[in-house]
Amino acid sequence: MRTVFLLTLTILISTSLALAVPPGRTLKFSDSPMGIVTFDGQLHKDKGNACKDCHNKDVFPKMKQGTVEITMNEIYAGKLCGTCHNGQRAFDAKTSCTRCHVKE
Numbered sequence: 766m767r768t769v770f771l772l773t774l775t776i777l778i779s780t781s782l783a784l785a786v787p788p789g790r791t792l793k794f795s796d797s798p799m800g801i802v803t804f805d806g807q808l809h810k811d812k813g814n815a816c817k818d819c820h821n822k823d824v825f826p827k828m829k830q831g832t833v834e835i836t837m838n839e840i841y842a843g844k845l846c847g848t849c850h851n852g853q854r855a856f857d858a859k860t861s862c863t864r865c866h867v868k869e
């Protein structure tokens with residue numbers, strides 16, 4: 766009886782951990798030949814960006830990775846990451862490839 770209880774408890778704890786989004790969350794985008802891009806949620810928050818600066822209908826509508834396909838053409842055109850990475854709100858994507866892309 767006690768074993769069953771402990772087992773249920775363990776399962777409950779591990780599923781709730783799997784669902785949580787930790788505050789220091791980073792997202793990896795690894796489909797580019799230029800190298801992996803790591804997006805650091807904590808860093809962006811600390812630089813004063815509110816959730817709705819990104820999570821609105823024009824930029825990244827959903828709080829879920831992989832719902833928007835990111836291309837450099839869109840970034841250079843001032844969309845997606847390029848909404849800010851244009852040399853005004855944040856460093857210019859056109860001149861600083863390796864601040865985002867890191868080769869293994």
Ligand code: HEC
Pocket residue numbers: 786792804806809810814815816817818819820825827828829830831832833
């Ligand atoms: C600087 C831009 C930016 C800011 C600010 C931002 N996010 Fe995000 N967030 C993103 C991007 C980009 C994604 C991935 C979207 C995609 O791939 O479609 C994302 C994804 C997420 C995800 C899904 C993570 C996963 O593993 O799938 C959650 C949850 C999330 N954001 C919550 C938040 C919350 C809460 C805030 C405010 C505290 C916030 N975000 C602020 C850009 C941002």
Ligand code: HEC
Pocket residue numbers: 802803804805808809812814818819824845846847848849850854855856864865
């Ligand atoms: C709402 C504005 C905003 C958006 C959208 C945004 N960023 Fe940023 N990002 C910033 C600011 C502000 C900084 C810190 C200032 C700076 O370094 O120029 C920053 C810093 C960074 C850094 C740190 C670089 C370093 O050398 O310290 C990386 C990497 C980065 N952003 C990647 C991304 C990626 C990838 C996306 C799109 C998924 C994105 N950002 C979207 C505002 C934004």
Ligand code: HEC
Pocket residue numbers: 793794795796797798799802835836837838840846850857858859860861862863864865866
């Ligand atoms: C603000 C961050 C950021 C900067 C700066 C940046 N990129 Fe990207 N880049 C991304 C993200 C995010 C993706 C999507 C990767 C994925 O989907 O896995 C991407 C995708 C790419 C791709 C594949 C898709 C496509 O559009 O062709 C190439 C090639 C690329 N970047 C080259 C570059 C070059 C060259 C520079 C500098 C002139 C640069 N990037 C600067 C964030 C950035």
